[in-house]
Amino acid sequence: MDQVEAWNTAASEPPPSPIEAPPAARSWLAPAAVAAVVVGAGAAALAARPKASRHAVPSAPARAADNTLAWAAPALLAGHPLRRYYRGRNLERAQTIEDLRAMAHRRLPRFALEYLEGGGEDEASLARNLAVLREWRFQHRSFVDVSRRDLSTVLFERRSTLPFAIAPTGLNGVFWPHADLQLAEAAAEAGIPFAQSTMSNDRMETVARAPGLRYWWQLYVFGPPRVWETLVDRARNAGCEALILTTDAQIFGNREWQKRTQSSPTELSWSARFNVLGHPEWLARGIMTHGMPRFENVVEFVPKDRRSLFESAHWIRSQMDRNLSWDLLKRIRNRWPRRLIVKGVLCLDEIVRCAELGVDAVAISNHGGRQLDWTVAPLDLLPAAREAVGDRIALIADGGMRRGSDILKALMLGADFVFVGRAPLYGVAAAGREGVKRALDILREELDRDLGLLGAASLKDLDRRLLVRTPDRLSA
Secondary structure (H helix, E strand, C coil): CCCCCCCCCCCCCCCCCCCCCCHHHHHHHHHHHHHHCCHHHHHHHHHHCCCCCCCCCCCHHHHCCCCCCHHHCCCCECCECCCCCCCCCCHHHCCCHHHHHHHHHHHCCHHHHHHHHCCCCCCHHHHHHHHHHHCEEECCCCCCCCCCCECCEEECCEEECCCEEECCCCCHHHCCCCHHHHHHHHHHHHCCEEEECCCCCCCHHHHHCCCCCEEEEEECCECCHHHHHHHHHHHHHCCCCEEEEECCCCCCCCCHHHHCCEEECCEECHHHHHHHHCCHHHHHHCHHHHCCCCCCCCHHHCCHHHCCHHHHHHHHHHCECCCCCHHHHHHHHHHCCCEEEEEEECCHHHHHHHHHCCCCEEEECCHHHCCCCCCCCHHHHHHHHHHHHCCCCEEEEECCCCCHHHHHHHHHCCCCEEEECHHHHHHHHHHHHHHHHHHHHHHHHHHHHHHHHHCCCEHHHCCHHHEEECCCCCCC
C-alpha cells in the first residue's frame, strides 16, 4: 500500500508558534473561510441527521466489502440480534481490526477515508484480496499438545516475535500527526519490523532511532539516479536492515473514488471541505496544530516552487522511472549491502529472475488493490511461487490481512512472512500509537488462539494439508 498521492491542501511550513494556527493550516482553510463561520450550524446539522440504528446490519452495498461476513451470520434472524462494530473511543472495547476500522471511520473526514480504504477503478483487485482468503478453510487436528504455543519465526537470520511486519504506506500523517513514528514505536514494542515508505512524512533518521526497532526502508525510483542513490545511502547510514524496492507504481493507479472528493486535480471539492468541518477532533489535532504533512524524505529533490503537498506529489509522480529495468535492479543490488526485498511482483518468471539476481525476498503484492485493477490476489499466486523458487529466497505475502487466521493461511500456502498494511493504519487513524498497539495485540491474540485451535504448537507445525479450498459463494 505504499503510495505516491496527496491532495492540494497548500504548503506545509513549520509552525511559527504554538499559539496560532500554522501558515499551512491557515492556507488550507482559506478557501473555506466563509464556511468556517457555519461550523456550529454544521455540527447541529450533523447532530440532526437521521441516525442509523445503533445495531444496524450493513446495507447490501456494504456487504460485499465486509471481510468478516457478519451480515451473513446464521446467528441472525431477520436482522436480529442487533449487532454493530464498536465506534467509540475506548480501545479496550475494540475486539477486532474491524472495530478499529469503525473507530477510524468515525474520526476521519471523507477524503482521508477514501485514501485509506479505496482501490483502483472497479476495486476488483481490492475485493479479490479479501475474497481469496474466504476460499480457504481449515481442517484442525485434535490430539495435539497446544498448552504452550510459539508465534515467533526467523527471517533474515533474525527472530521475529510475530510472523509479520508493518507494510510501507505513504502519507500516514493525514491520519495522525507523526503517524510513521507512532507505527514504528508500536512495531518495536511488539518485536516486529516496520517498513517506512519513501512517501512517508517523518524523516527516516528519526524513525530509525526508535529503540529496539527492526527498521526497513521502501524505495521508489524517480528522478535522476542521484535521488535513489542518496536515499539508499541514507537508509544504510541510518542502520536499515532491509531495503524494499517497489516495482508496481511507476504509473499511478486510477483511484476514482478518491478523485470524487476533488473539484479539480488541485483542490478538494466544497462538499469534502464541509465534511472536514464536521470532524473537529481530526482538524484540531492535525493540521490546526501541526500543519499539513510533507514528504520529508524527498522534499529536497522537489523544485522549490512545487513543494506544497499536492504539487510535490504531482511532480514526483511525473518523475517516476517508467523504464524500471533488470539492469537497475542489479545496480541497486550492488549498491545496497544488506537484505534486499522486491515488492509488487505478480509473475512467476519475474519472481524466479529476482532469485537468480541475488534478491533476498520477494513480496508478492498487487499494491493493496490500488494500482492495476482485476489482478490476481497475492495468495492466488503464492503456492506456485513457492514451488518455483523453493527455499532459495523468502516469500512475503501482502494484501487483505486483517485477521490472525488470514496470516496463518498465508503461511500455510507458502509465505515465510506477511505484510500487514491497512490493519495497523486503522489503529493509528483511530488513536495514534495506542491504536497501533491495540491492532497488533488483536492480531497476536488471534494468531495465538487460532494456532492452538488448529492443533499446532508453533508456526513450524503448520501443514498445508490442513487447508481445503472451497468456492467463495458468499462474496458475490
